[in-house]
């Protein structure tokens with residue numbers, strides 16, 4: 001059996017260890033890994049497809065929630081699988097490059113549409129770190145809009161600090177708050193804008209834990225709530241009734257935030273520490289998704305999934321873009 005290149009194993013470890021994170025970045029890293037795996041392959045042509053499937057399986061196991069990950073894998077696998085054995089490697093290389101281009105193009109469009117949505121003066125409430133959101137805010141600010149951003153800490157992994165750093169470096173005023181202050185500060189905002197890890201065909205948003213609290217508070221306060229969601233984040237499997245799995249990470253991410261003494265005390269008490277990292281926001285609390293196809297109401301998610309992603313291929317859940 002042909003061994004998988006070290007680089008692929010490293011990328012997989014970086015994704016599961018959150019050194020590579022964010023749904024868009026994860027999709028890109030996965031397509032890059034498949035590309036490297038194909039380029040480095042030196043075995044027999046007829047053994048290429050099973051080899052690429054082993055690469056795919058390794059990558060699929062890294063994180064379960066961000067749908068852009070399986071969408072990237074199946075986009076490449078389905079195109080490789082339909083090629084004859086002696087053309088499979090070239091097909092994988094071509095499909096990986098196409099997918100990387102797709103990630104880049106859709107990100108650029110989301111940033112363009114999202115920045116148009118932002119008014120001349122806004123106080124934007126955000127949660128966690130989404131590259132689609134920060135790049136959109138930075139573009140709107142460069143376009144001359146007067147913006148202030150309120151960002152949560154986003155416990156336990158504290159991705160809020162990445163948002164804080166990126167926006168401050170771009171000269172945007174940022175206010176940093178604890179997650180427990182969401183309802184207090186949402187009233188100061190003119191819009192809420194978060195990222196997306198997965199969107200179901202019935203319009204539910206799966207995003208960083210705490211997002212549903214932001215949405216609920218925004219709904220109560222009458223603040224519009226948007227999510228930046230490239231179409232590669234929509235879940236074709238949800239159309240067939242599959243739930244998106246919510247990832248539970250190691251409890252040490254939570255206990256690690258305490259002093260050693262408190263952590264020891266907690267562990268001594270043998271309490272169960274649970275660390276779910278995503279939650280579900282219902283479509284009625286979402287004003288719109290900012291996608292690469294434009295700004296769409298959550299009720300149109302089914303159209304995005306059905307018409308643009310389509311369903312076919314390996315194990316019935318590859319995505320196919322009809323050009």
Ligand code: RI2
Nearest residue numbers: 021022023024130131132195196208
């Ligand atoms: P972009 C992140 O998850 C956040 O939940 C964020 O909203 C989402 O990915 C999308 O990020 P994590 O990887 O693709 O930090 O917009 O668990 O960067």
